[in-house]
Amino acid sequence: MSSTLDVPLGWARWRRSWWYHATYYAQTWRGSVASTVLFPIFYLASLGVGVGHLVSAHTGLVQGQTYLHFIAPSLLATTTMQLGEGESLWPVLAAVKWIRSYHAAAATPLEPEDILTGKLAWVVTRAFATGIVYTIVIGSFGALQSWWALTLPFLGALITLAFSAPLVAFAARSQSDGPFTAIYRFAFVPMFLFSATFYPVSAYPGYLRPFVQFVPLYHGVALARAAAFGEGSWGAVTLHLLFLVAMAVAGIAWGRRTMRHRLVD
Amino acid sequence: MIGPILEARELVKRFGELEAVKGVSFTIERGESFGFLGPNGAGKTSTMRMISAVSRPSSGSLTILGLDPSTHGPEIRGRIGVVPQEDTLELELSVRQNLEMFGRYFDLPHAILRERASELLEFAQLSERANDKVDDLSGGMKRRLTIARALINRPELLILDEPTTGLDPQARHLLWERLYRLKREGVTQIITTHYMDEAEQLCDRLVVMDHGSIVAEGPPRELIARHSTREVVELRFGTDSHEELHDRLAPFAQRIEVLPDRILLYVDEGDDTLREIHEVGIVPMSALVRRSSLEDVFLRLTGRTLVD
Amino acid sequence: MLARTLPRFGSRRSLHIFERNFMVYRSQWLMLVSGFFEPLFYLLSIGIGLNHLVGNLHFDGRVVSYATFVAPGMLATSAMNGAVIDSIFNTFFRLKISHAYDAVLSTPLDVIDVALGEVWWALARATAYAASFIVCMVALGDSGSVWVVLCWPAAILTSLTFSCVGLAACTYIRSWQDFDLVALAQLPLFLFSATFFPISLYPAWLGAIVSFSPLYQSAALLRGVALGQFEWIMIMRVAYLLALALVALALATRRFRRILVP
Numbered sequence: 001m002s003s004t005l006d007v008p009l010g011w012a013r014w015r016r017s018w019w020y021h022a023t024y025y026a027q028t029w030r031g032s033v034a035s036t037v038l039f040p041i042f043y044l045a046s047l048g049v050g051v052g053h054l055v056s057a058h059t060g061l062v063q064g065q066t067y068l069h070f071i072a073p074s075l076l077a078t079t080t081m082q083l084g085e086g087e088s089l090w091p092v093l094a095a096v097k098w099i100r101s102y103h104a105a106a107a108t109p110l111e112p113e114d115i116l117t118g119k120l121a122w123v124v125t126r127a128f129a130t131g132i133v134y135t136i137v138i139g140s141f142g143a144l145q146s147w148w149a150l151t152l153p154f155l156g157a158l159i160t161l162a163f164s165a166p167l168v169a170f171a172a173r174s175q176s177d178g179p180f181t182a183i184y185r186f187a188f189v190p191m192f193l194f195s196a197t198f199y200p201v202s203a204y205p206g207y208l209r210p211f212v213q214f215v216p217l218y219h220g221v222a223l224a225r226a227a228a229f230g231e232g233s234w235g236a237v238t239l240h241l242l243f244l245v246a247m248a249v250a251g252i253a254w255g256r257r258t259m260r261h262r263l264v265d
Numbered sequence: 266m267i268g269p270i271l272e273a274r275e276l277v278k279r280f281g282e283l284e285a286v287k288g289v290s291f292t293i294e295r296g297e298s299f300g301f302l303g304p305n306g307a308g309k310t311s312t313m314r315m316i317s318a319v320s321r322p323s324s325g326s327l328t329i330l331g332l333d334p335s336t337h338g339p340e341i342r343g344r345i346g347v348v349p350q351e352d353t354l355e356l357e358l359s360v361r362q363n364l365e366m367f368g369r370y371f372d373l374p375h376a377i378l379r380e381r382a383s384e385l386l387e388f389a390q391l392s393e394r395a396n397d398k399v400d401d402l403s404g405g406m407k408r409r410l411t412i413a414r415a416l417i418n419r420p421e422l423l424i425l426d427e428p429t430t431g432l433d434p435q436a437r438h439l440l441w442e443r444l445y446r447l448k449r450e451g452v453t454q455i456i457t458t459h460y461m462d463e464a465e466q467l468c469d470r471l472v473v474m475d476h477g478s479i480v481a482e483g484p485p486r487e488l489i490a491r492h493s494t495r496e497v498v499e500l501r502f503g504t505d506s507h508e509e510l511h512d513r514l515a516p517f518a519q520r521i522e523v524l525p526d527r528i529l530l531y532v533d534e535g536d537d538t539l540r541e542i543h544e545v546g547i548v549p550m551s552a553l554v555r556r557s558s559l560e561d562v563f564l565r566l567t568g569r570t571l572v573d
Numbered sequence: 574m575l576a577r578t579l580p581r582f583g584s585r586r587s588l589h590i591f592e593r594n595f596m597v598y599r600s601q602w603l604m605l606v607s608g609f610f611e612p613l614f615y616l617l618s619i620g621i622g623l624n625h626l627v628g629n630l631h632f633d634g635r636v637v638s639y640a641t642f643v644a645p646g647m648l649a650t651s652a653m654n655g656a657v658i659d660s661i662f663n664t665f666f667r668l669k670i671s672h673a674y675d676a677v678l679s680t681p682l683d684v685i686d687v688a689l690g691e692v693w694w695a696l697a698r699a700t701a702y703a704a705s706f707i708v709c710m711v712a713l714g715d716s717g718s719v720w721v722v723l724c725w726p727a728a729i730l731t732s733l734t735f736s737c738v739g740l741a742a743c744t745y746i747r748s749w750q751d752f753d754l755v756a757l758a759q760l761p762l763f764l765f766s767a768t769f770f771p772i773s774l775y776p777a778w779l780g781a782i783v784s785f786s787p788l789y790q791s792a793a794l795l796r797g798v799a800l801g802q803f804e805w806i807m808i809m810r811v812a813y814l815l816a817l818a819l820v821a822l823a824l825a826t827r828r829f830r831r832i833l834v835p
Contacts, residue, residue, distance in 0.1 A: 024606065031753025039760060046764035054639070054770055058628035067626070185607040190614050197621030264644060280835060317677050327761045339586070339681035347679035353672045357597050366596055370680035409704050414676075 013110050017118020018125070020105065025126070036130050040137040043075055044068060048141065063200050065229070072143035073128075073152070075222035076134040080127050080156040081217050084163035085188055087123045089180045092171035096262050103263060106122070112259040116168065120252065122260045123164045124157045130145030138228065146230025155227055159220040162244040165251025173258040191217040219243045268331060270295045270422055270453050271316060276325035278311045285311040287477040288325065293455065295421075298448055300464045300471030301457040302559060304569065309457040310350060310478035313426045315454065317347045330421065343371055346420030350427045353409045354399045360410055361395040381417055388443065389413040397545040405436030412443065422453045429463060441466055459548065461559035473559075475567045485559060492565045493557035494519055496535035500528045500549040510547070517542055522564055531561070581672055586682050591697065605698075609705045612651045619643050620713050629730030632771055633802055634800035636735075637717060644715040648706050648724060652731040653762070653788055655702055659695040661755055665746050666832020669809035684830045692822070693734050699732030700725075718801035727798050727811075731791040734814045737821035739785070753823075760787045785834030787817055 025032075048068030055067040062070040095102040105115050131153030138152075140145060167183075174180075195217035201209055212218050219240040226232035226240075271293040278286040286308040293299045309396035314320040314325060318334035318341040327334055329341045344472040355363050360529045364382040365375070373381075386392045394402065402410065408428070415423060417526070428444070429437040444467060448454060452543055456481040458464050463472055465485045498518075502510060507523045515521050517538050532538045535554030563569070598605055620640045627639035634795040674687050694756050707724055710716045763833070768790035783789050794810040797803065 028750040031750050031757070035753055035757055035760075038757065042761055042764050046769060049624070050774060052632070054627045055623075059626045062626065107694065120775060181604045182607050185611055191613055193614050193618035198618070199626055203622040203625055235674040314834075317679055339683060342679060343681040349675060349679070350673060351675075353676040355593075355597065355673065356671070357600060362596060366593055367676070367680070369592055370586075370677060372585065372589075372681070415679075427622050473768075 014114040014117035014121065015104065016108075017110060017115045018121045019118075020101075021119055021122035022125070026079070026134065036133050040075055040079070040134050044072060044137070044141050059208050068141060069145075069229075070200075070225075071198055072138040073228035074195075074221040076138065076152060077159055077217060077220035077224045078192050078195075078197055079134060080130065080159040080265040081163050081191070081220060082188070083127055083130060084123060085167060085184070087126070087166035088164045089171045089178060089183070089262055092119070092168050093174055093177055093180075096172055097175070102259075104264040112263045113256050115263070116172075116252070116259045119168060119211040120161060120165060120255075124161050127160030128153050144228050146228065148199045148227045148230045151227050153222060153265055155220070155223050158241075158244050158248070159217075159223075162216065162220070162247040162251070165248050165255055167251075169251055169258045170257035172255060172262050191215055195221050197221055211223075216243065216247060219247060268394060269293055270297075271455075272326075272328045273316065274326045276307070276312065276315060276327060277323045278315060278320070279323040285477055286315070288485050289474070290438040290478050291479065291482065293453065295453055296448075296451055298444075298456065298467055298469045300468030301455070302459070302464045302471050302475055302563065303457075303474035304459055304460065305471040307474040309474055311477075312364040313347075313455075313457055317345060318342050319347075321445055321451060340414075342523055343418060344420060344425060346418065348412050348415045348423070348425040348428055348476070350430070352407045354410060354414070354545070356398070356400045359396050359398055360391055360402070362401055363410060363557075364414055364417055365416045371418040373418065378417070381419075385413040385416055388416070388446075405432050405439070408432060408436070409443070414438070416447075420452065423447065424455045426457050428456065428461070429458070434470070437463075440450065461563070464559055471559075473563060473566060475569075477561075480566045481562065485510060488562050489557050489559065489564065493561040495533045497555055497557055497559060497561060498530040498532060498535045498538050498556065499553040501526065501551045502528070502529065503550040513545075513547060514542065520565075529561070529564075530556070539541035587686040587689035587693060589666065589682065589783045590687055591693045593690075594694045594790075608655065608698075608702060612647060612702075612706045613709050615647050615651075616640070616644060616709055616713055619647070619717065630771065633800075635800065635802070637800065638715075640713070640715045641717050641799075642771075642796070643769060644710050645724065645799045646705065646727050646766070646792040648710070649731055649766075649788055649791040649795050650763050650768055651706060652699055652703060652728045652791070654759070655699055656695050656732045656735035657739050657755065657759060659698060660691060660736045661743045661746070662752070664691055664740060664743045668748075668829075668832065671757060678833055684833055685826050687833075688740060688822070688826050688829050691740060692733070695736035696729060696732055699736075700729055700792070703732070705729035717799045720801040721799045723798045724795050727791070727795050730811065730814050730818075731795075734787055734791070734818040734821070737818040737825060740825040741828060742823045744825065744832055762786055766792055768792050787814060790814055 019173040048071055052067035052071075055062065059067075092102075102112075102115055106112060110118075134156065135144070135149065139149070171180075194212070195215050196203075197217070198210060201212055201218075202255070204212065223237065223240045223244075226237055269292045273292075274290050275288045276286055276290070277284065277288050289308075289312060291299075297350075301312065303309050304376065311320070315322050316329060316339045321335060323353075330344055332341050334341050345438060355366065358366060361382050364385055365378045368378040368381065383392075386395050389406075391406060391410060391413070392408065399407065399410065412425070412428065415425075425444075430442055432440065441463070444454065444456075454467070456464075456467055458467075468485060470484050471482070471488070472479045480490065483491065502515075507528060510528060511523050512522060514528060514530060518532050520531040522529040522531075530538060539552055539554060611808070623643075624638060624640045629636050629638055630642050632642055677687060678684065703725055706728070707716075707721060710721060710724075746752070746755075765783060766786045767775075767783060768788070772783055772793075775783060790810045790813050794807055794814075797807055
């Protein structure tokens with residue numbers, strides 16, 4: 001084999017894993033496209049318009065925004081988190097245990113790290129596409145007030161990666177899906193509800209507020225709001241970004257180890 | 266009980282346009298091991314599902330244990346055991362739990378089930394694995410457990426659909442040995458298979474099925490005597506010009522079959538025939554003389570091989 | 574079909590399916606226990622945050638806190654979701670993936686026993702979950718009156734309806750991808766069945782459409798019971814949920830038979 005082929009092989013290899021995941025998704029996209037477009041519309045119509053009506057009658061504006069506008073960006077954050085979760089636990093366990101499609105891939109020139117990179121790259125691709133749809137829906141409800149809103153799809157991709165990477169790593173070392181339901185119910189449901197998603201942090205009692213800082217989704221919600229409304233200090237935004245990037249980097253590092261351990265060792 | 270354990274007259278099973286079973290009739294006596302031999306898609310499994318009182322015949326009459334399955338389904342199923350083609354075990358439960366849970370479906374009390382489960386674990390050589398999850402068992406163990414499970418209600422009739430498909434030779438022989446033992450204990454067995462050696466080993470009597478119909482019926486040796494010669498010479502030439510060879514070899518055999526990879530000569534004395542064709546200068550790459558088997562009967566009756 | 578289904582509702586054979594599920598899930602107790610927490614989180618979240626933003630509502634001539642208004646709707650939703658997970662997700666797995674029922678049908682059990690057994694199981698779980706939900710409601714001060722105890726049977730009725738509907742729906746599912754469609758049906762039910770705001774907020778014609786939603790009927794029933802406001806229309810709501818359950822069960826049994834015993 002000529003050495004000219006060896007140089008781009010790293011990219012060429014994980015690209016194949018990306019392509020595999022994309023092809024797999026192509027068989028099944030219809031239902032998920034419908035839900036990607038309809039879910040935010042449903043949520044904003046019910047909670048934003050319906051509950052928003054009640055909120056404006058009693059409270060008026062929430063942090064200077066109507067309730068509809070206030071919750072719209074956090075919807076992008078929660079959805080991209082759920083995307084990272086849904087794509088990472090059961091599908092990965094299926095691929096390393098039940099169907100063993102990752103074992104099949106590892107028998108080709110692909111290294112475990114390539115499979116991981118391809119998988120995460122695919123999830124990020126989907127998150128970005130979802131982010132675009134959500135940005136458009138949120139915009140059409142009038143909730144975007146700054147050019148920074150154009151960064152929303154990128155923020156969505158980052159949020160997904162921050163959750164997906166550690167979850168893929170965890171799923172790759174799991175023997176059964178028993179703990180997954182517990183993770184979903186004890187980590188993701190509370191995070192969805194308690195990340196200042198549906199009301200401002202100020203609603204929490206004073207002693208609880210500092211703890212919200214440690215909830216990963218809170219940083220995603222804060223970033224999405226900052227981008228949509230063009231508000232928030234640089235310092236705070238940098239902190240939120242760093243938190244999510246750190247999760248993603250740690251998750252990838254862990255995933256490279258668990259994936260190699262599961263597929264090769 | 267007087268009369269046969271199972272009697273089928275002109276059984277038909279249709280799925281929409283497709284007629285999977287086209288009017289088969291057979292009678293099975295108590296204590297007998299009865300086989301259904303045929304390739305995949307011959308209608309064996311559809312027949313099995315009807316005679317295990319699960320699916321209803323589209324037409325024809327069926328009597329199992331002297332009862333009509335359309336009115337006495339639960340009663341019949343309570344007295345037979347079924348080993349399906351797929352294992353369908355409860356993967357989340359332990360080996361012992363699988364047996365006990367299944368027994369509960371027959372309304373058997375827990376105390377009796379504990380006892381029977383222990384006996385059956387012994388019988389299936391799974392006592393040491395009693396508390397392991399089924400998910401962790403090998404294919405052969407799962408198959409033995411499925412058979413043990415079918416025995417939990419002490420059935421008078423045991424129906425086995427492809428009992429050894431996918432097992433390695435050692436696991437197959439162990440299973441056969443267990444089935445002999447059950448036969449000695451008087452359990453009537455109905456077995457489907459597409460392995461002729463299995464059919465010859467296990468069945469007192471069998472029917473050959475093809476395209477939803479029965480094409481022959483009788484004890485294995487009798488079927489072979491009726492439809493084939495005593496011996497078969499298998500010749501391989503490593504060439505594709507089988508047509509020309511066919512004409513040259515035909516005079517030496519009572520019947521000749523040309524397969525893609527070999528030529529079969531049906532004769533009474535294989536060694537004599539082999540010598541004769543050597544004498545006229547036909548030299549095969551390899552030659553084998555063997556006794557006729559059910560495979561040959563099947564080839565004769567349907568023009569096709571059983572496996573592949 | 575109904576006449577053939579109903580007499581078996583208490584048959585011993587269908588109880589064996591219940592026994593089987595109990596045995597299988599015993600090893601997954603964490604999953605069962607965790608189910609108790611989900612509604613608690615929802616109630617807490619609403620109690621902490623939205624309750625302040627929305628304040629008190631004028632509902633049917635009474636002033637109630639938002640949390641008190643929403644809690645019965647959440648109970649109805651939780652009954653629906655639990656039933657859907659049990660009767661669509663888990664039953665689909667056993668019906669079409671693991672073929673667990675195929676083995677069962679070679680025993681004296683019949684297709685009807687299998688379908689009813691699953692309903693029994695879903696109801697048993699729902700009974701436990703609903704009880705814990707009501708305890709949470711009372712503990713968090715979201716109960717409108719002492720009549721809240723009657724939410725228990727009403728929530729169980731809700732579970733019965735959605736279990737039967739789910740069981741019927743489950744037989745139409747071809748692969749895992751179709752669960753996107755299930756979610757697509759479930760979410761609008763959850764969001765628009767007057768669970769989060771009174772039905773009077775809708776224009777009249779839209780309100781009329783919403784009143785066909787079984788989740789709306791259940792939420793309205795539960796809310797009326799919780800607040801101790803008994804009206805004749807509640808009998809209609811109960812009848813609607815019961816009728817839907819029976820029709821769905823008859824359909825489910827027919828579809829089960831077609832799939833399992835072709």
